[in-house]
Amino acid sequence: MRRTLLTVALLLLPVSGCADPEQQGSIRFPEPNGGQLPGIAFTCRGGVGGVNERLQVEPTGVTVLTNGVPGTTTRDKLSADERSALLAALRTAATGRYRERYEYDGQVTDLFEFSVEIAGNRVTADNLSIPERMNELVRSLQAVARGMGGPC
Numbered sequence: 001m002r003r004t005l006l007t008v009a010l011l012l013l014p015v016s017g018c019a020d021p022e023q024q025g026s027i028r029f030p031e032p033n034g035g036q037l038p039g040i041a042f043t044c045r046g047g048v049g050g051v052n053e054r055l056q057v058e059p060t061g062v063t064v065l066t067n068g069v070p071g072t073t074t075r076d077k078l079s080a081d082e083r084s085a086l087l088a089a090l091r092t093a094a095t096g097r098y099r100e101r102y103e104y105d106g107q108v109t110d111l112f113e114f115s116v117e118i119a120g121n122r123v124t125a126d127n128l129s130i131p132e133r134m135n136e137l138v139r140s141l142q143a144v145a146r147g148m149g150g151p152c
């Protein structure tokens with residue numbers, strides 16, 4: 001009987017320690033307060049062309065895209081649809097706990113590296129290792145940047 005219990009305990013030990021990888025970190029993004037956006041900084045770097053862009057989203061909805069390759073800055077304001085998409089993505093992202101960095105450990109060239117910073121909490125991941133709960137947020141921020149002429 002003891003041997004059976006010990007065997008079961010040893011078999012369950014690895015399962016209990018294998019939580020969702022994004023749950024292993026200590027970084028949390030704040031949940032949006034009602035319909036208020038927090039300030040968000042999003043960067044995208046890498047790829048064949050050496051992209052280096054930064055999107056700043058202010059709580060007012062004002063957006064500033066700085067594209068480091070040609071050295072341009074574009075200002076705009078979120079549309080109602082973009083704002084709604086970002087708020088929904090932020091609510092999903094706020095349910096996770098993240099590490100500071102996620103990297104694909106295989107051999108791949110020309111990956112993009114994304115960084116999202118909200119309220120002083122920054123998470124960086126390449127495009128093959130974005131935590132699942134952050135996917136929607138990264139896609140929404142990319143859509144805003146592309147709508148402003150960004151390449152990322």
